[in-house]
Amino acid sequence: MLDSFKIYFQSKTNLTDDQFLSITDTLQSKKVEKGTILLHQGDICHHSFFVSKGLLRSYTIDETGKEHIIQFAAENWIISDRSSSYFHEPSELFIDAIEDTEIVFIDKNFINAAAEISVSFREQDNTALHNHIRQLQKRVNLLLGATAEQRYLDFITIYPSLTLRIPQWMIASYLGITPETLSRVRKELAKRNFKPY
């Protein structure tokens, strides 16, 4: 599993093999099965999770017990609660596995070591933060104005490869609509002869 992390990481940071090895000797990786919870609401988030295989999600549960999915992370994505790790605050989020998943656990030590020896890592991290902001802002904008159908169309164009892997009720939760509504939206799109795949 570390292999794909290495490929991912070096593509972003141009570290030499030696440099990479020197900071990854402590990295843990692990296979978890579908349903495993990696981060609990209320806990402080100590890791970022790199997905080498499988699928994770982060979500909140509100007072009425409803889940709201914040993010998905498939192969070669990193998921975590940045606010919680950065500010050492209890997390709002749960993170769990939608599929059996292979994970590399990235901790503070690694981040610090990488930042220490690599300018490009720091730059890359900064770029990732900006990307995150851009993505969140687009989503806010979508949630402010778009209909259920528009939200779904947006989702399948941005994440075509995830659409078939993620259960519909989770996509609905990500879009802020009910599973029933999503089902009807899809039916309507099919009727209008729309072919997503």
Add this chain to the structure above:
Amino acid sequence: MLDSFKIYFQSKTNLTDDQFLSITDTLQSKKVEKGTILLHQGDICHHSFFVSKGLLRSYTIDETGKEHIIQFAAENWIISDRSSSYFHEPSELFIDAIEDTEIVFIDKNFINAAAEISVSFREQDNTALHNHIRQLQKRVNLLLGATAEQRYLDFITIYPSLTLRIPQWMIASYLGITPETLSRVRKELAKRNFKPY
């Protein structure tokens, strides 16, 4: 106007007066009147705007001509389109003045110079990015689940000092509801003897 920026900036970065002066000699500041547009959708965002007095907002306009307000910025806040400046992309956003406003224009040169000479500036900038992510994520979460009333209550508790300064229809736009709905929500709250101020 530069004075309040200096106070703000030094409180966050512990630069000496000399250091501050050495990088702020090129900074422009300006008074703009209510309604002035500082950034147009489609333009690339070259500045961050520090508000020393007054009130700015950023917003999008969708295909149907509707405004969606992304952010407000009053005294001692900075507003910009980070994605646009960082990635040199055309901005999705407009930024304009809700009140007559005094602004300090922060450009790339200043940012780079400050980052060059001050570790604490870089840290501060990183913290600001994380704060921004945290705020956006909370907002996504709110938009995913909360009713009109919950959104409004959240707004007035987070931004009590802005509630009276911002026209109601703009607050409605920020919350993703119509002005009519907000008016009714407020009426309902008043009836239930709720005293916001």
Add this chain to the structure above:
DNA sequence: CGAGCGCTTGATTGAGTTCAAAAATCGTGG
């Protein structure tokens, strides 16, 4: 002082939710 903008109020409409139940799919053990 009046024209325009913002806020309120009312009536109506509509997109999406809720509740309920059937149909389809999945996964797991025998």
Add this chain to the structure above:
DNA sequence: CCACGATTTTTGAACTCAATCAAGCGCTCG
């Protein structure tokens, strides 16, 4: 590999929150 229970998706009907449409009021600022 099949069967059966569980989960997911679909469908239907009633309902609800918020949007829309429309009209009137009040303020301000030009």
